[in-house]
Amino acid sequence: MSSSASTVLDFQTASLREINQTLHDETTGSFTIVNPRGAHAVAAGIDSDIQVEIDGPVGYYCAGMHQRGSVVVKGNASTGLAENMMSGTVRITGNATMSAGATACGGLLVIEGNAGSRCGISMKGADIVVGGTVGHMSAFMAQSGNLVVLGDTDSDLGDSIYEARLFIRGDVASLGADCIEKEMREEHLVLLTELLSKAGMAAEPRDFKRFGSGRKLYNFHVDDIDAEVARRTEA
Numbered sequence: 001m002s003s004s005a006s007t008v009l010d011f012q013t014a015s016l017r018e019i020n021q022t023l024h025d026e027t028t029g030s031f032t033i034v035n036p037r038g039a040h041a042v043a044a045g046i047d048s049d050i051q052v053e054i055d056g057p058v059g060y061y062c063a064g065m066h067q068r069g070s071v072v073v074k075g076n077a078s079t080g081l082a083e084n085m086m087s088g089t090v091r092i093t094g095n096a097t098m099s100a101g102a103t104a105c106g107g108l109l110v111i112e113g114n115a116g117s118r119c120g121i122s123m124k125g126a127d128i129v130v131g132g133t134v135g136h137m138s139a140f141m142a143q144s145g146n147l148v149v150l151g152d153t154d155s156d157l158g159d160s161i162y163e164a165r166l167f168i169r170g171d172v173a174s175l176g177a178d179c180i181e182k183e184m185r186e187e188h189l190v191l192l193t194e195l196l197s198k199a200g201m202a203a204e205p206r207d208f209k210r211f212g213s214g215r216k217l218y219n220f221h222v223d224d225i226d227a228e229v230a231r232r233t234e235a
Contacts, residue, residue: 006030129199166211
């Protein structure tokens with residue numbers, strides 16, 4: 001995004017509330033935010049087809065609740081990057097700390113550097129692609145969506161995972177409860193190829209391993225469905 005074609009929003013002359021309100025009021029266009037200096041909740045709550053570039057590091061919950069459009073952070077981000085995002089694209093050129101993409105329900109989150117602990121915790125349909133490593137308990141209780149990691153993972157990957165898919169190229173320190181390695185079928189290679197392309201990451205899909213739920217922690221088992229239907233009918 002070229003800053004000359006963008007509306008510049010400067011933290012030296014405007015408050016966080018004023019900057020975010022401007023982004024909420026607009027439905028089209030490009031915006032460049034300068035001098036963020038680690039401010040929290042920058043570009044949170046966007047719900048339109050605008051493009052936002054943030055020139056510098058940000059604090060907690062940047063691009064939280066994001067819908068439509070795109071946000072690009074040129075720098076690092078603190079806790080909760082793109083927390084509860086619904087759609088659109090969020091990209092960070094640096095590193096993210098804890099809980100990046102937490103509870104994200106849709107859209108694409110790209111972290112070009114490393115992500116800290118609990119990346120993708122309780123994700124519910126988003127795609128998260130990490131160019132570096134992720135910290136411990138990433139994808140904890142992840143319900144659906146895809147987490148792609150080009151580097152290594154720390155301990156307890158996918159602890160208590162539901163039906164999200166995890167694609168890891170590097171080493172896995174350890175798997176969490178009920179997370180197991182699964183067969184990488186052709187359909188998964190096709191999906192992974194698409195995700196890497198969307199994220200702009202160069203990697204060979206066949207170098208990845210797939211992990212997911214062993215389905216041992218479920219209270220309901222699909223094989224018991226006939227017995228459950230009969231029980232409810234009798235009741």
